[in-house]
Amino acid sequence: MATTVNERPRLLSPTYAATTVGMFALCAFVAFEATAVTTVMPTVARELDGVGLFALSFAAPLASGVVGMVAAGGWSDRKGPVTPLAVALLLFAAGLVVCGTAPTMEVLVAGRVLQGLGGGALTVCLYVLVGLVFPPLLQPAIFTSFAAAWVLPTLFGPALAAYVAHVAGWRWVFLGVVALVAAAALLIAPSLRTLDARATGESSPRSRLVWAVVGAAAVLALELLGSRRGAVAVLTVVAAVVVVVALRRLLPTGTLLLRHGLPAVIATRGLLSGTFFCGETYIIFVLQERWGLSAGVAGLALTGVGLVWPLASWVQSRLGPRLSDVAAMRGGSVLVLAGIVGLTAAVAVHTSAPVAVAAYVLAGAGMGFAYPRTSVAMLAESGDSDRGFNSSALSIADSLGGALAISASGAVFAIAARADGDAFVAALSLGCGVGVLAVLAAARTRQAAPRSTS
Known part of the structure; x- marks a missing residue:
């Protein structure tokens, strides 16, 4: 996007306002679902008789988020960010719907996995878009707004989530965000149409995605197996070994x-x-x-x-x-x-x-x-x-x-x-x-x- 020669670009100028607001909102929604739902999750676990999976409901989006980050980064490098962004939005929204309609805690955890995949990929795609949509002069300001988008849900999100759960039920803490995500996506859609569907850089090795998937799955298996009784719990050792092997592939030598x-x-x-x-x-x-x-x-x-x-x-x-x-x-x-x-x-x-x-x-x-x-x-x-x-x-x-x-x-x-x-x-x-x-x-x-x- 370009501005006139004599006009100093601003985040909320007509050229960038819709994109700025849309990106800020998407960051805030990811942050809200990552932090504010902490307030209602004890109620969710008790109602769905799933206290045993309480910790997993928090670990799931963190672990799957790594897969989303690595996948979106490589995909954006190869094909540009438009398609991976669309997929990320769909996954994130689908995760919200699954969580909001979950009949059991197991289904809710599956929804949290989808949320993490979409949220991790969404964050990476937004960072790539900043470099393509905004001029260098505005990029520090938009990244500052992203930081604010993560802080605000921490300040006001817990009270809001508790209020929504009290008035409409905890399911609307998830379902109520879906329409807002769609509205934010519509705000950034015009800027996406101006981008070419082309690679934006050098592609990262696909083996990193494989190890990210393996590592995330092993981390989640660690909780599932470790909380079980009898011989099945012994498989926790196997999951732990797999986690170590995956981390050795994903992190600099000597980190562990x-x-x-x-x-x-x-x-x-x-x-x-x-x-x-x-x-x-x-x-x-x-x-x-x-x-x-x-x-x-x-x-x-x-x-x-x-x-x-x-x-x-x-x-x-x-x-x-x-x-x-x-x-x-x-x-x-x-x-x-x-x-x-x-x-x-x-x-x-x-x-x-x-x-x-x-x-x-x-x-x-x-x-x-x-x-x-x-x-x-x-x-x-x-x-x-x-x-x-x-x-x-x-x-x-x-x-x-x-x-x-x-x-x-x-x-x-x-x-x-x-x-x-x-x-x-x-x-x-x-x-x-x-x-x-x-x-x-x-x-x-x-x-x-x-x-x-x-």
């Missing part, structure tokens, strides 16, 4: 060993996600079960994180070079660990609900402090030959790290429940263990030896 430098940076990102999202998965559930809070009141915990995460991110950005990337990652990971340990302790001794919420919010502050610096550190450790691979690896570690921790915590939750133990404490304790690994990984992010790019 926390090797100094870039591998430790990638590992830190994945372990931080695993620690934090383990807490996020159970915070609303435990506030309702142990303290009897309503979904709306419990959702204030998510709102608190929505406030402190961007604030902590702003603080670390203002410190700039006075705070090294290594120090930010170390400090942030310690805060995340302190938060998840505090949450676990609050649940174990059944202290007041505000203490549990404050611990979770502290973990959110740690994420805001460390999370952006993992991206900066990754780019600093990358060259022209491996920047794309490393960027992809960071996103894969982010999503699969969270999915793996949630799946493992779900298995631990089920085992503890069968043994008449405290299932919440058991699941959150696993998050504490992941947090310890995050601190260890962050301590090794300083380059100590020549890095490997394979």
Whole structure:
């Protein structure tokens, strides 16, 4: 799209307004379904008699999202972003419909898989479109709007989801978004018609998609098998081995060993996600079960994180070079660990609900402090030959790290429940263990030896 010579391009100028609003809305809808549904998921699990699959309902979209990201990236490189974007929208909408009409928890989890595939692919396609539709002068602004689109659902989404569930039922938390997704797609459709259906860059190896599928399936199988009784549970070991093999193919050499430098940076990102999202998965559930809070009141915990995460991110950005990337990652990971340990302790001794919420919010502050610096550190450790691979690896570690921790915590939750133990404490304790690994990984992010790019 082009503007007149004398007109300074603006995101909301007539040329770009519809596309800007449509892209912002699609990002916000993906974010809403990724975060706000946390408020209603305990109700969903109880109503569908599927508490045993509660953790899997969170791990599923994270794991399948990796497949969507890798598939959409390669497809966009080969054929351009228009067709993959259309498929992503259909998958995302189909997932919403399946979730909203699910008669059982198993069907709902299947819908969450579709949501993740569509949401992951949609995010990648939108990033590709930014480079094709908007001039370089506007690209930083549109990416800033994407960040805002993820923050707003965290602030207002939990209360909105709780209200919709109270007034119309939890199914409309999913179904109500379908029409909005269609409206947003119509807004960006005119800009898509101006694009050529051609490749936009060098295609990535298709083997990455294969390993993404294998890794995602193994992560989900880990929870399903680990929560079962008897000999079937032994297959958990097989699933774990498959996860390790897949991650070795998708991440830089040495990542799983926390090797100094870039591998430790990638590992830190994945372990931080695993620690934090383990807490996020159970915070609303435990506030309702142990303290009897309503979904709306419990959702204030998510709102608190929505406030402190961007604030902590702003603080670390203002410190700039006075705070090294290594120090930010170390400090942030310690805060995340302190938060998840505090949450676990609050649940174990059944202290007041505000203490549990404050611990979770502290973990959110740690994420805001460390999370952006993992991206900066990754780019600093990358060259022209491996920047794309490393960027992809960071996103894969982010999503699969969270999915793996949630799946493992779900298995631990089920085992503890069968043994008449405290299932919440058991699941959150696993998050504490992941947090310890995050601190260890962050301590090794300083380059100590020549890095490997394979």
